[in-house]
Amino acid sequence: MRRSERLSLIKEFEDLYKKERQKKSEKEIINQFFARHPKLSEKEKEELREEILFSIFLFRTLSFRPMPEQMSKRVEERIRRKWAEIGQERKGEKTIPLTRRTDFLILLFYLLGKIKGITRIMKYLFLLSAEKEIGRYLKDYYQFIPHQLGPFDKRVYTDLETLRKEGLIERIPLPRISLSEIEREIFNLFEKEEGVFQYQLTEKGREFAKKMIKGIDKEIIRAIQEVKGKYGRYPLLKLLEEIYLKYPEYQAKSKVFKEIKRFKEGKD
Amino acid sequence: MDDELLERAKKGDESAIIAIYQKNKDILFAYVQKICRDDNTAEEIVSRTFEKFLTLLPTIKSGNLRGWLFIVARNVLRDFYREREKEISLTETNPFPSPEEMSYEKRDWEEINQALRELPKIYQEILSLYYLKGDSVEEIKKKTGKSESTIWQLLSRARKKLRKIVRNSPWLKKRYPFIGGKDEKK
Numbered sequence A: 001m002r003r004s005e006r007l008s009l010i011k012e013f014e015d016l017y018k019k020e021r022q023k024k025s026e027k028e029i030i031n032q033f034f035a036r037h038p039k040l041s042e043k044e045k046e047e048l049r050e051e052i053l054f055s056i057f058l059f060r061t062l063s064f065r066p067m068p069e070q071m072s073k074r075v076e077e078r079i080r081r082k083w084a085e086i087g088q089e090r091k092g093e094k095t096i097p098l099t100r101r102t103d104f105l106i107l108l109f110y111l112l113g114k115i116k117g118i119t120r121i122m123k124y125l126f127l128l129s130a131e132k133e134i135g136r137y138l139k140d141y142y143q144f145i146p147h148q149l150g151p152f153d154k155r156v157y158t159d160l161e162t163l164r165k166e167g168l169i170e171r172i173p174l175p176r177i178s179l180s181e182i183e184r185e186i187f188n189l190f191e192k193e194e195g196v197f198q199y200q201l202t203e204k205g206r207e208f209a210k211k212m213i214k215g216i217d218k219e220i221i222r223a224i225q226e227v228k229g230k231y232g233r234y235p236l237l238k239l240l241e242e243i244y245l246k247y248p249e250y251q252a253k254s255k256v257f258k259e260i261k262r263f264k265e266g267k268d
Numbered sequence B: 001m002d003d004e005l006l007e008r009a010k011k012g013d014e015s016a017i018i019a020i021y022q023k024n025k026d027i028l029f030a031y032v033q034k035i036c037r038d039d040n041t042a043e044e045i046v047s048r049t050f051e052k053f054l055t056l057l058p059t060i061k062s063g064n065l066r067g068w069l070f071i072v073a074r075n076v077l078r079d080f081y082r083e084r085e086k087e088i089s090l091t092e093t094n095p096f097p098s099p100e101e102m103s104y105e106k107r108d109w110e111e112i113n114q115a116l117r118e119l120p121k122i123y124q125e126i127l128s129l130y131y132l133k134g135d136s137v138e139e140i141k142k143k144t145g146k147s148e149s150t151i152w153q154l155l156s157r158a159r160k161k162l163r164k165i166v167r168n169s170p171w172l173k174k175r176y177p178f179i180g181g182k183d184e185k186k
Helices: A002-019 A027-037 A042-062 A067-090 A101-112 A118-132 A153-165 A181-190 A203-213 A219-229 A234-245 A256-267 B004-008 B013-035 B039-059 B067-081 B099-117 B121-133 B137-146 B148-166 B170-175 B175-186
Strands: A145-147 A150-152 A168-172 A199-203
Touching: A002 A027, A002 A042, A002 B148, A027 A042, A042 B099, A042 B148, A042 B175, A067 A101, A067 A153, A067 B013, A067 B121, A101 A118, A101 A153, A101 A168, A101 A199, A101 A203, A118 A150, A118 A153, A118 A199, A118 A219, A118 A234, A150 A234, A153 A168, A153 B004, A153 B039, A199 A203, A199 A256, A199 B148, A234 A256, B004 B013, B004 B039, B004 B067, B013 B039, B013 B067, B039 B067, B067 B099, B099 B121, B099 B148, B099 B170, B121 B137, B121 B148, B137 B148, B170 B175
Parallel strands: none
Antiparallel strands: A145 A150, A168 A199
């Protein structure tokens, strides 16, 4: 058998295998394939059989799918949270200790309410760290680096995703029309694919927060309320500008600072 | 080892719980994924399985923890589908795999991955797209910008090279004697 002919037959078998493997056994698929080619000699069949067995071997061995790393972290977080809940219930205590970053996010939503866009959440978390040293209360608090929109820690994204998967928070897409002009510009620059979402606690999240808040250090609650009081009503533009001016080290990689200045100059 | 971790977990040792999770997560995930063919559902099922594990921890008997986790995952998956009023379609050719089968498949996967890493990057990419992702040559053409004949040529060479490498794995050779090829039979 010519090489090109052999390759074309292997290709035909692989297409058939991909199509039928959910419905038929491997043996059935092989028989079906050879039935299509009755003119093949026994020697040719034998030669091909080895190749198609190798194809099946590749499809089978490569199709094992271990858990992707991000997912694995999310599930681990969920297990730890459940374990903490069970521990507290067994001890007969009605509060849940604040031990994880994601719990802190729940607390933030509980005290701040709905938050429009991840950028805002990120900035509130940064201000809590920079102005209230919240990291003292929580090991493994976010570590911010300069990024396109100022202070940034990608773990905020993964933590929000974890909470969403657990049904503790939900996100609601916001129509672009409800955003201010500069917000639209910023989001157009950086959040094209995703769109803008409002994040808020679900009923389950509120229940969790209610249990947790009873045991929380009052200093933490005060810190969040102070940040809310000071920055909660700031439009996004003002919030970003304030951070850039107060913490100029975060202007370093900013693409948006120029946009803000340009926008403000345009207004003036 | 599993029993020792289980006993520690029962005494409240969180690190033992995480160790049990780390040890079993990939195999459980692959197991569920194989049935439902959806990563997000598989993640949810693995999470719920371990939540059940924590709730029922004091009652779990030592001896076959992995088997226990598999049974729970299967039941959780059934309930999950029931909630969504869907039936899991399982045929004779697609039954629930056994824990033992999944352990073997994990080892196969580890061995084949090690072999893949010995190949040039372009061969790795083409093989993964074609055999792992199940992309058609047309799709690979779009992704890589290579012509159809080049892709076939690369696939053929990559297969040949990979076959030579996997022959060095005693584990794979034992599991799949045909990879030895003609030379081996003589």
